[in-house]
Amino acid sequence: METSNETLSEKNSDTLDENELEIIKPEYVIKDHERTLSYDNLNDTDKRKFEENVDSNKKLKLDNGKQKLKGQNKARHNVFRQAVEDMFCNKLADSTNIQECDDTKCKFQHDRLEYLKNKPEDLDKTCYVYSVKGHCPRGVTCRFGSSHLSPTGDNIIDEEKKKAWESNPLNSCMNYLSKDLHVTLRKKKYDFKDAENAVLSAERVMRGCSTEPREFKKSILSGRELFQRDLLYLSPLTTLGNLPFRRICKEYGADITCGEMAIASSLLQGQTQEWALVRRHASEDLFGVQIEGTNPHTMARCAQLLQENAKIDFIDINVGCPIDLIFDKGGGCALLRRPKVLKNIIYSMNEVLNNIPLTLKTRIGISSKKPLANELMSTFEQAGLSLVTLHGRTKEQRYTKLADWTYIEECAQLVKPCPLYGNGDILSYEDYLKAKEVAPSISGVMIGRGALIKPWIFREIKEKTLTDPSASERMEMLKKYVNYGLEHWGSDTKGVETTRRFLLEWLSFLHRYIPTGLLINPPQKTNQRPPYYRGRCEMETLMASSNCSDWIKISESLLGKVPEGFTFLPKHKANAWK
Numbered sequence: 001m002e003t004s005n006e007t008l009s010e011k012n013s014d015t016l017d018e019n020e021l022e023i024i025k026p027e028y029v030i031k032d033h034e035r036t037l038s039y040d041n042l043n044d045t046d047k048r049k050f051e052e053n054v055d056s057n058k059k060l061k062l063d064n065g066k067q068k069l070k071g072q073n074k075a076r077h078n079v080f081r082q083a084v085e086d087m088f089c090n091k092l093a094d095s096t097n098i099q100e101c102d103d104t105k106c107k108f109q110h111d112r113l114e115y116l117k118n119k120p121e122d123l124d125k126t127c128y129v130y131s132v133k134g135h136c137p138r139g140v141t142c143r144f145g146s147s148h149l150s151p152t153g154d155n156i157i158d159e160e161k162k163k164a165w166e167s168n169p170l171n172s173c174m175n176y177l178s179k180d181l182h183v184t185l186r187k188k189k190y191d192f193k194d195a196e197n198a199v200l201s202a203e204r205v206m207r208g209c210s211t212e213p214r215e216f217k218k219s220i221l222s223g224r225e226l227f228q229r230d231l232l233y234l235s236p237l238t239t240l241g242n243l244p245f246r247r248i249c250k251e252y253g254a255d256i257t258c259g260e261m262a263i264a265s266s267l268l269q270g271q272t273q274e275w276a277l278v279r280r281h282a283s284e285d286l287f288g289v290q291i292e293g294t295n296p297h298t299m300a301r302c303a304q305l306l307q308e309n310a311k312i313d314f315i316d317i318n319v320g321c322p323i324d325l326i327f328d329k330g331g332g333c334a335l336l337r338r339p340k341v342l343k344n345i346i347y348s349m350n351e352v353l354n355n356i357p358l359t360l361k362t363r364i365g366i367s368s369k370k371p372l373a374n375e376l377m378s379t380f381e382q383a384g385l386s387l388v389t390l391h392g393r394t395k396e397q398r399y400t401k402l403a404d405w406t407y408i409e410e411c412a413q414l415v416k417p418c419p420l421y422g423n424g425d426i427l428s429y430e431d432y433l434k435a436k437e438v439a440p441s442i443s444g445v446m447i448g449r450g451a452l453i454k455p456w457i458f459r460e461i462k463e464k465t466l467t468d469p470s471a472s473e474r475m476e477m478l479k480k481y482v483n484y485g486l487e488h489w490g491s492d493t494k495g496v497e498t499t500r501r502f503l504l505e506w507l508s509f510l511h512r513y514i515p516t517g518l519l520i521n522p523p524q525k526t527n528q529r530p531p532y533y534r535g536r537c538e539m540e541t542l543m544a545s546s547n548c549s550d551w552i553k554i555s556e557s558l559l560g561k562v563p564e565g566f567t568f569l570p571k572h573k574a575n576a577w578k
Helices: 046-048 112-118 128-133 159-167 178-186 195-207 218-227 242-251 265-270 270-277 296-309 332-337 339-352 373-382 405-416 429-438 448-454 457-463 471-489 493-510 540-543 548-561
Strands: 232-234 285-291 314-318 358-367 387-394 420-423 442-449
Touching: 112 285, 128 159, 128 471, 178 296, 178 405, 195 296, 195 339, 218 387, 232 457, 242 493, 265 270, 265 285, 265 296, 285 296, 285 339, 296 314, 296 339, 314 339, 332 339, 332 358, 339 358, 339 373, 358 373, 358 405, 373 387, 373 442, 387 405, 405 420, 405 429, 420 448, 429 442, 429 457, 448 457, 471 493, 471 540, 471 548, 493 548, 540 548
Parallel strands: 232 442, 285 314, 314 358, 358 387, 387 420, 420 442
Antiparallel strands: none
8 A cells, every 4th residue: 555645744733724724623623733753763864864963862843844754664674573592482382282393403492491481471361362262372472371371381272162163164264375285386396287278278369369259257257247246345455454454344344355465476486475465264255365467377377376275256466556666577557558468467367267256456557647447448358357446546646636536437338347346535435425426337346545544434335324433442443453463473472563563554544534523524535634633532632643653552552562672664754753
């Protein structure tokens, strides 16, 4: 996800314009706010700009807007790293399933009692994973271990609860990378004959050499019928669209979910981090995997691999990613200017897929001066896509302008009978109705930033209402997200800090929500920039803060104090201001 909307912290509170003042009810507006800079939330380059006259233990006041932070922190490395000598061997962590550590070069600790002596104090008395599963696989390394560890560090199992958990299919996760498949892929011994034959067949069709009539498979037709049902589709959000977040959105009413963009070549190499993006929770009843690639061979192989080894309902081709690293290699939205290659990719993937629909997500173009998507709609339909989702902005625009729903309507008409979902600027039921009014030919909508800012948007649309959840209700949502994170990433130190990192990434969007009860003219619009304001309670004020330090405070209320050596750089430099 990208955003170039300036946050309020980049603007002097002394110069509030009338539009800003008209957003929030006057009694909640803070007109005399004096901004300060949180030095710890700066990158090294920006720190050097201030270190000559600013003590690192103090905060820097804004001097007439001269020292202003703009743009993004590039190449962020928000990963907490533990010292190897402080970590316990994973093979021995769960005493109920002890494996021998036969690695003579293993640098981790192996003495359970010695590890317990130096283990940090538990973050809480209750382990969520143990409380719901009856068994915590992190064992002695769990940061909530006192609830399921004996004095000697042995793991305790609640057999009755464990059996009940395992017998309920709604609790399961799927699409794990098996050890055998991992080894096969790493050694490049997987049989991709079907994919290679599919590419050859697609090339014959594209050259016009095939004498067989072009008929759509049942999977294509059934897929089109499925997506015609006016469903609510949660966008496959890079970094933020993780499994715990998707579970939250499913509970609020999202119909379709899709994994974060996975690089096809990395999946083919058996990279475990990439395969983690394919994982699916049982609550995701209509789930797809989005892959990015630059040529038919890679994409067809990946389609075959996923069809044979993952439980998914559709595969989505990424033709919308604006990230330069992807774009410069010819992937993402760069495929819009490589129409022959893109067509070959679609034909090849559809040829190898027997029972899984193929979909595609794109944007209206690369340059604002020349939209490209409308020129490809007939190709998308003829090539057999079951769904096209269209983001109403170009690569260059990012989020500087509103989505073009008139253009989306034009494309929806051109791609018929293939269904098309529109995407962009839906933050309320009112926005949803306006989108359907401007683009009546769309078959549904995809929601991205709107879901990050207020995940309950799916419920609002289905119930045709506008809600005003309290700060305590939103904190309960965050607590649930944290619990899902501990279940997904683990309850040891690494899992806790991974959960914290993704929570902080989400809070960078969640803080942009303006409580309905504070608005003069609800609902909130995506392009509104409110002045500094106070909430109806202390927690609501904290949750509205655009400062990264306050997000860390929220994380500490849910996951305990951040460990020594913890760093988190916000994506946008402006979030260092308070």
